[in-house]
Amino acid sequence: MDRTGLLIILSSPSGAGKSTLARRLMDWDPSLRFSVSATTRPPRPGEVDGQHYYFTTAGAFHQMVEQGQMLEHAEVFGNLYGSPSAPVEAAMRDGRDTLFDVDWQGGQQIRASALGGHVVSIFVLPPSLPELERRLRARGQDSEAVIASRMAKSRAEISHWAEYDYVLINDDLDRTEQNLRAILTAERLRRDRQGGLGRFVKNLMEEHA
Amino acid sequence: MDRTGLLIILSSPSGAGKSTLARRLMDWDPSLRFSVSATTRPPRPGEVDGQHYYFTTAGAFHQMVEQGQMLEHAEVFGNLYGSPSAPVEAAMRDGRDTLFDVDWQGGQQIRASALGGHVVSIFVLPPSLPELERRLRARGQDSEAVIASRMAKSRAEISHWAEYDYVLINDDLDRTEQNLRAILTAERLRRDRQGGLGRFVKNLMEEHA
Numbered sequence: 563m564d565r566t567g568l569l570i571i572l573s574s575p576s577g578a579g580k581s582t583l584a585r586r587l588m589d590w591d592p593s594l595r596f597s598v599s600a601t602t603r604p605p606r607p608g609e610v611d612g613q614h615y616y617f618t619t620a621g622a623f624h625q626m627v628e629q630g631q632m633l634e635h636a637e638v639f640g641n642l643y644g645s646p647s648a649p650v651e652a653a654m655r656d657g658r659d660t661l662f663d664v665d666w667q668g669g670q671q672i673r674a675s676a677l678g679g680h681v682v683s684i685f686v687l688p689p690s691l692p693e694l695e696r697r698l699r700a701r702g703q704d705s706e707a708v709i710a711s712r713m714a715k716s717r718a719e720i721s722h723w724a725e726y727d728y729v730l731i732n733d734d735l736d737r738t739e740q741n742l743r744a745i746l747t748a749e750r751l752r753r754d755r756q757g758g759l760g761r762f763v764k765n766l767m768e769e770h771a
Numbered sequence: 772m773d774r775t776g777l778l779i780i781l782s783s784p785s786g787a788g789k790s791t792l793a794r795r796l797m798d799w800d801p802s803l804r805f806s807v808s809a810t811t812r813p814p815r816p817g818e819v820d821g822q823h824y825y826f827t828t829a830g831a832f833h834q835m836v837e838q839g840q841m842l843e844h845a846e847v848f849g850n851l852y853g854s855p856s857a858p859v860e861a862a863m864r865d866g867r868d869t870l871f872d873v874d875w876q877g878g879q880q881i882r883a884s885a886l887g888g889h890v891v892s893i894f895v896l897p898p899s900l901p902e903l904e905r906r907l908r909a910r911g912q913d914s915e916a917v918i919a920s921r922m923a924k925s926r927a928e929i930s931h932w933a934e935y936d937y938v939l940i941n942d943d944l945d946r947t948e949q950n951l952r953a954i955l956t957a958e959r960l961r962r963d964r965q966g967g968l969g970r971f972v973k974n975l976m977e978e979h980a
Contacts, residue, residue: 691978729962748957753938769900
């Protein structure tokens with residue numbers, strides 16, 4: 563059936579398992595498309611244009627924003643980041659869902675965009691803040707100052723949980739993955755999300771029984 | 772968490788697999804409560820009061836309707852059938868979902884009732900009408916006239932598919948069961964269906980991190 567793809571927004575404080583969950587969802591459903599961000603930040607070694615980011619200039623970025631070609635965008639440490647709408651619209655036409663790994667501000671902007679009616683938003687909560695801090699430390703990547711700043715950002719992120727359609731408490735990664743699969747499966751079965759149902763029923767009724 | 776139970780309405784033409792699916796859902800989740808109907812029809816051999824039906828008199832039935840104690844009711848071949856609200860309200864308070872096996876008219880009445888905001892409604896379509904007729908014949912219970920009347924009723928039932936939240940095409944019983952499980956799992960994870968989330972987040976934020 564010719565369904566229209568959904569925009570799946572996954573938000574959570576950093577360290578709550580979001581990236582792992584996003585990767586697992588992509589493994590589970592290869593038709594799912596991950597929204598690659600555009601950025602004005604220069605590529606780091608190993609980063610591939612169009613795969614990790616669309617690397618672009620500030621001029622081109624601003625032009626896309628002005629022409630309404632960014633679903634959301636933000637400035638972080640002097641660099642611009644945004645979600646280009648064209649690949650999302652192409653995926654929607656193909657009946658493919660797009661997964662967005664964005665924070666609450668990105669979520670708000672996408673919900674308020676012209677494609678907002680196709681959004682399914684999911685917030686992943688950590689089981690506890692000490693557990694979140696423990697996970698951040700376990701990465702061994704960050705200084706104490708960075709960890710403190712991440713924890714402050716996490717609290718700000720968590721404060722927006724009530725803006726999301728679904729809320730998951732990630733106390734077990736496997737179970738949370740199952741729950742995410744259930745949400746995607748169910749959302750695709752909603753009457754108003756299924757294309758071609760009316761035609762299916764019309765054909766059903768016109769068959770000679 | 773102290774969630775409020777949902778009212779899960781499952782409708783389909785007879786022969787589309789609804790009873791089997793309802794039984795499988797109850798096996799999967801023993802906390803699910805099946806809504807037992809009240810009826811003025813006399814018990815058949817082997818039928819247990821309170822298990823197959825609540826057997827009652829027309830007087831008592833009408834009194835329940837007048838006192839708003841029936842979520843839905845209908846007259847079929849001179850007998851009254853209805854869904855008493857009291858056991859549903861008790862289950863809701865216990866955080867247990869109730870499963871209703873009702874037709875489109877029952878579904879409409881429950882949706883329009885005071886508990887309508889807690890309804891999740893699912894319509895199960897047969898893959899085809901000849902397949903539906905084949906299944907009815909395979910039961911070997913019914914005369915040609917009864918089968919013709921059931922098929923007419925099926926068409927009337929199917930015509931109401933667009934009033935439901937979810938629509939499943941039952942071309943594979945196992946897959947349809949998985950889809951039903953996904954819908955129940957996802958609906959329970961909706962932010963506005965989870966009780967106590969606000970308190971959970973409040974506690975989370977007040978922990979010493």
